[in-house]
Amino acid sequence: VKEVANLSLVSSACYMVSAAYASTKESHPYLRSVCDAAEKGVQSVTEATATCVQPVLATLEPHVAAASEYASKGLEKLGQRLPLLQKPVEQILSDTKELVSSRVADVKGAVSS
Numbered sequence: 001v002k003e004v005a006n007l008s009l010v011s012s013a014c015y016m017v018s019a020a021y022a023s024t025k026e027s028h029p030y031l032r033s034v035c036d037a038a039e040k041g042v043q044s045v046t047e048a049t050a051t052c053v054q055p056v057l058a059t060l061e062p063h064v065a066a067a068s069e070y071a072s073k074g075l076e077k078l079g080q081r082l083p084l085l086q087k088p089v090e091q092i093l094s095d096t097k098e099l100v101s102s103r104v105a106d107v108k109g110a111v112s113s
Contacts, residue, residue: 003072008087016089
């Protein structure tokens with residue numbers, strides 16, 4: 001999970017969502033109170049779940065470690081095949097806009113001639 005979260009694409013997307021969430025909470029007082037209540041509920045559920053799951057995780061730790069290692073290798077291969085994962089969202093959007101503009105200009109040129 002940490003490796004996925006550290007990918008540029010994922011971390012920049014999370015940052016954008018977080019910034020939009022914070023901005024929305026600040027801009028709309030009614031939504032802020034609903035969001036605050038939801039956050040407290042999620043925090044309570046998370047704490048309760050962590051307490052209940054801890055003994056199970058201790059038992060499954062060797063299996064989780066093996067799965068984690070396997071997933072890490074798979075993620076590394078995926079990163080090599082999809083370099084897009086190493087780019088932030090802003091750069092992907094910018095590159096896509098440039099590509100679309102270039103293709104549209106090519107089409108316009110072909111139609112004009």
